[in-house]
Amino acid sequence: MKSMTKQKPIEEIQQSLEGLDKVFIVGCGTCTTLTNTGGVEQVEEMKEKLQEMGKWLTGTLVIPTACDDMTDVAMKENEQAIRGADCLLSMSCALGVHRLSLYLDIPVIPAVDTLFIGVEETPGYFREACAQCGQCFLGITAGICPITACHKGLVNGPCGGTNNGKCEVDKEKDCAWTLIYNRLKEQNRLHLMRQYQPPRNHHVTLQPKSMKIS
Amino acid sequence: MVSRFKEALGSGKFVITSEVAPPKGTNLEKMQHHIDLLKDKVDGINITDHQSSAMRFPSLGGCLAVLESGGEAIMQMTCRDRNRIALEADLLFAYSRGVRNVLCLTGDAVVVGDHKEAMGVFDLDSLQLINAVHALAGGKDLGGNDLDGAVEFCVGAIVTPEAQPLEPQLIKFEKKVEAGAEFFQTQAIYDLDNFKRFMDYARKFKTKILAGIVLLSSARMAKYMTANVPGIFVPDDLLDEMSAAPKEEMLAKGIEIAGRTIAALKNETICDGVHIMAIGREETVPDILKAAGM
Known part of the structure; x- marks a missing residue:
């Protein structure tokens, strides 16, 4: 199961970074690495593109799994470089953006759009299941x-x-x-x-959705 | 006030319906012209509901124009653009204004239309919409609440006799009959032998079947539909017949084929009536009926 993502057009990323000159890039070692949208290679390519735009890169980091709570530890280890940035550009899926935003005061800007949760049915072919x-x-x-x-x-x-x-x-x-x-x-x-299926209940779990496991 | 269309269905006569598409805009002249042309020649006029997901003047507005002209309206209602609250409300309003027939459809996908980024609602499907109409007729809404004043519609649905594979469509057809679809207007049919086989099956159910007649306006259009429109299959002999006609006589040939098909359906008592879709050439419907000997 993977969070399927697509990199945003570079023009949109550039627009999002307007007025934010010092950037720290975060990739993810799990889903966006496997989908080639935010792994080591793509983070490096993004770094070059941002430098061409005239941005100052304070650092880059590929977190093993950006959406889990170990992200807090990775953030602390890179605190200095992150604090030196105007924003963090996230190449993880939206779950990672959400997690990163919990720990940071500076803006977290997504560089990818999250499309769906995909199951790999045949090698390289993912389907929303x-x-x-x-x-x-x-x-x-x-x-x-x-x-x-x-x-x-x-x-x-x-x-x-x-x-x-x-x-x-x-x-x-x-x-x-x-x-x-x-x-x-x-x-x-x-x-x-x-069998007749009656109209669906669109509020089985009331949005905003959350659940406390005891 | 009861449904005149329902009375026609129950009378045992060969029922004729046709359809009119509302305009894209507020100029109602052409729609009104088509309504005037058809209202005394058919038992019901369907008004399409943003056909092919292209935004237009609403079906309900077209139905009111039919009623104001003295015709019998069949309101097409899709589940694409409205949730159950809006659908129920529109049914109440339509009934209050004299609409007595509703054709329940799932609706085309939004992305095939001209507002490709709009949300497709599909809160209900065609089957659930049939049930919603019956719930409102029973004095209750879908939330189980009592109504102060119920509705009474003649409820219809569609079926595609040429669908491939056919059985999943037939399962849904049977579910629609069970839900209380009183009539069906079919997708276009051209192959009468195939349609007879479908009718041998459909006759087992207590509902009325109006065969879909789509006017062939050219050989190219016939080929295009066969290749691109789900459930439409124009057999080779009809394609050859259209192709053999000189270009300026193709439309006349299409009218002749439609008339001949209707006459066969009626004379051999194959089904209960026809639904004529002239798709932008509504002015030919009287000619089609004439060609059918009506």
Whole structure:
């Protein structure tokens, strides 16, 4: 499971750094390293781009896992270089940006956009498998999530836009309900598809979402 | 006031519906012209709901224009742009103003339309919307609260008899029938043998089926639809027939094919009626009906 990210256009990063001349860059050794968006190599490339922009780099660091609580320790070890910066440019996913912001007074600017939580189904191919909707349908949809795999998140079967097993939004994308139908048929459980699913509860966990584990 | 369209469905006659698309803007002249052209020739006029996800004057507004003109309106309602609160509210308003028929659709994806960055709502799907209409008819909203004044609609849905694979669509069709869809307007059909097979199956259910007739305006359009529109399949013999027609006679050929198809559906009592979609050429609908011998 990886937090899937895409690097922001350099123009947007430049705009975000307006008036912030001294920069400390943080990458992440976990997800953005594996997706080539914020590992050692990309941090080094970003450093060069910022220097070309005329920025002063007070330091760079690739934290093993930017979203976990060990980030606090890594921040303390690099306190001096970080304190010397006007901002921190984060090449971790948004979870890392959030964690870094907990420890720092200076602005934390994201250099990547976080897209989805992906599962690697075949080498290098990641798919969003769960939207954390709080109401799991997988037991009646043969393990294929209709919330993430169907463009419209339909729970009662396919729409009229499905064509030869593909989705109306993109001929390369599979129709979730054709996949669900095929697998339920194989399992001899098509009766599940015939059941009426009532409208979903969009507030299973009330936003803002949090949970205290005792 | 009951639904005249529902009465037509129950009368055993061969029912004709057609559809009109509202304008992009506030100039209603063309829509009004099409309504005037059709209102006395068909049993119901569908007004599309931002068809193909392109923002337009609303279906409800078009339906009011139909009613004001003395016609019978079928309000198309998709789940793409409104959550259940807005859908229910629009149903209350539509009913209060005399709309008596609603066609429940999931709706096209937002990204195929002209507001590609808008949010696709899909809080309900077509099936849940059918249930919502029946809940409102029973005097309750989807929150389980009592209504002061209920609705009474003739509720319809769509089905795609040429879908590939077909069985998942048929499962949904059956769910819609169970939910109380009183009529179905189908996606365009061209191959009558295929459609007869579908009707052999559909006849088992207590609902009315209006076959979708989409006017072929040119051979190119026919090929394009077969290649790009889900569930539309124009067989080779019709493609050849269109291609053989001189360019200036292609539209007339399309009208002839549509009329011939309707006549066959009616004369062989294959289904309960037809839904004619002339897609921008609504002025040809009377010619199509004439070609069908009506």
